[in-house]
Amino acid sequence: MRIAMIGAGYVGLVSGACFAEFGVDVCIVDTDAGKIEALHAGRIPIYEPGLDRLVEENARDGRLTFTTDLKQAVRGADAVFLAVGTPTRRGDGHADLTYVFAAAEQVARAAEGPLVVVTKSTVPVGTGRKVKEIVRAARPDLEIEVASNPEFLREGNAIGDFMRPDRVVIGTESERALAVLRRLYRPLYLIETPVVATSIETAELIKYAANAFLAVKITFINQMADLCEKAGADVHDVARGMGLDGRIGRKFLHAGPGYGGSCFPKDTLALARTAQELGAPATIVEQTIAANEARKAQMAERVIAACGGSVEGKTIAVLGLTFKPETDDMRDAPSLVIVPALIAAGATVRAYDPQAGHARQVLPDTLHFAGSAMEAVKAADALVLITEWNEFRALAPKKLKSAMRGRVICDLRNVWDPAAMREAGFHYSSIGRP
Structure with a gap:
């Protein structure tokens, strides 16, 4: 053929x-x-x-x-x-x-x-x-x-x-x-x-409905993570307990800074608009869109709060810029909101991503790009992990401690072990974990 x-x-x-x-x-x-x-x-x-x-x-x-x-x-x-x-x-x-x-x-x-x-x-x-x-x-x-x-x-x-x-x-x-x-x-x-x-119409709607449902699922577990923080619960255990239910499933129940990429933001918005136009509003999708956008801004506020309420004059190391690992795609990545907000708040931001080509084109010129994770964290007052590339998982707490000037770590993907980070002397915060 x-x-x-x-x-x-x-x-x-x-x-x-x-x-x-x-x-x-x-x-x-x-x-x-x-x-x-x-x-x-x-x-x-x-x-x-x-x-x-x-x-x-x-x-x-x-x-x-x-x-x-x-x-x-x-x-x-x-x-x-x-x-x-x-x-x-x-x-x-x-x-x-x-x-x-x-x-x-x-x-x-x-x-x-x-x-x-x-x-x-x-x-x-x-x-x-x-x-x-x-x-x-x-x-x-x-x-x-x-x-x-x-x-x-x-x-x-x-x-x-x-x-x-x-x-x-x-x-x-x-x-x-x-x-x-x-x-x-x-x-x-x-x-x-x-x-x-x-039919053609059904096939078209399957695609949009699937992406919208996954976006709703991500947003739901993110809101449950916020509730966990207030209640003293652990979102990992909540997600596991939910995911073992065959009707729900484990995938896309990972709390983080919000979804991005080439599909979910664009497709949820298009589905919401189509549904409104046809007189069958998908209000759950509309709320998902609003909650996801707000979450990205909240992540920058979370980092500033962890740094004592101000990042003025501080050096912030950022690990991971793409919207997810194993891609160079920056479309609607959380870093596009978080990094500019930190810079606007007076921080010097030094970042590393294994595939930073596109990131250089869309992030502020004042962002400093490092050649490695350890170069990014050197003498930093705080470390923020935005994208969970596998190479970041292996960074030892002692190694980070010896390289950094400060002791603040904001893990927005729950990559590291909270106990190990705290034992190393870090003021460690993650998403939805006590």
């Missing part, structure tokens, strides 16, 4: 490389000539563990190619996936579908025969119907079927999620489109991956 992937971003590149690993001929097309040139040279524009090897091997074997020529990419394809951006639209919070609709029309005009156009981008319910109208208006002479095939990729574990998914969702009313997508995902049948075949 042969497919084209429109968009060489996170979803398009990961999905395209994984389909190629399945033995499919994949052509990834993007309008960014610099990005395509970099991919030809073997340079990956994003950080995702294992992706560089997957792209290199499949490109070398000829199953994965890159181009800026849409017509070349579409020629001979059984299916074309739309994996373009759907950023939050300024002013109203809806998803901006400009790129999706433009790509759909361009693909239809470039088609030379029957085709299946598949929306891979995360889009609001009703988008697929509009895509169908667009492609049929552009090419009434061709049989172009439309389907929705949302992605469920976690940054930092995207390849594993694609290769061993919980489920594959296919939304379409076309038997031909369903058959094409089933053939593409045939390798997953060997591990008995459930395929959920639905």
Whole structure:
């Protein structure tokens, strides 16, 4: 089989490389000539563990190619996936579908025969119907079927999620489109991956509902952590006691500074706006959005309070800037709120992140970037851990104590053992633990 992937971003590149690993001929097309040139040279524009090897091997074997020529990419394809951006639209919070609709029309005009156009981008319910109208208006002479095939990729574990998914969702009313997508995902049948075949609208809503529910779950345990602090309980034990209930599950019950990333903030807002527009408000999602934004600001206040009510003239070491480990993604990361707030309060902030490339572009120029964790903490008055990269877990309390000037540690991910930190002489605070 042969497919084209429109968009060489996170979803398009990961999905395209994984389909190629399945033995499919994949052509990834993007309008960014610099990005395509970099991919030809073997340079990956994003950080995702294992992706560089997957792209290199499949490109070398000829199953994965890159181009800026849409017509070349579409020629001979059984299916074309739309994996373009759907950023939050300024002013109203809806998803901006400009790129999706433009790509759909361009693909239809470039088609030379029957085709299946598949929306891979995360889009609001009703988008697929509009895509169908667009492609049929552009090419009434061709049989172009439309389907929705949302992605469920976690940054930092995207390849594993694609290769061993919980489920594959296919939304379409076309038997031909369903058959094409089933053939593409045939390798997953060997591990008995459930395929959920639905209408287009249902598939679109599954994606938004799943992300919104996970965001609600994160926000719930964060609020329980606040309650634990007041009541003298331990949120780790609360989360464990909840998670052992099979109806709830353990995942996403980790208290912290709030969610971020490319999906949850954007998708919860888009779902809330769509629900309002359709007259079925998702108030729990609306409250989740508000609580999560407030939490990020509260984390900066927590650090200042731990430092005695002022950070004026103090040096604060920050470990971890990306929104989660194993990615270089800074979109809506808690650090984007916490770090500027500390600087505005008069602190000198020195930070380290293993993947700080994008962080340098979006954080204040006055932030000092260190080359290692120990360089960041040297002579610091306080240490704040924002992102739980594995290398930070192994930092010994004695080693930190000898490097730091002060004795304040704010662990916003509950990485370290409170007893060990206090035994080392630190004024240690974490989230939801007495």
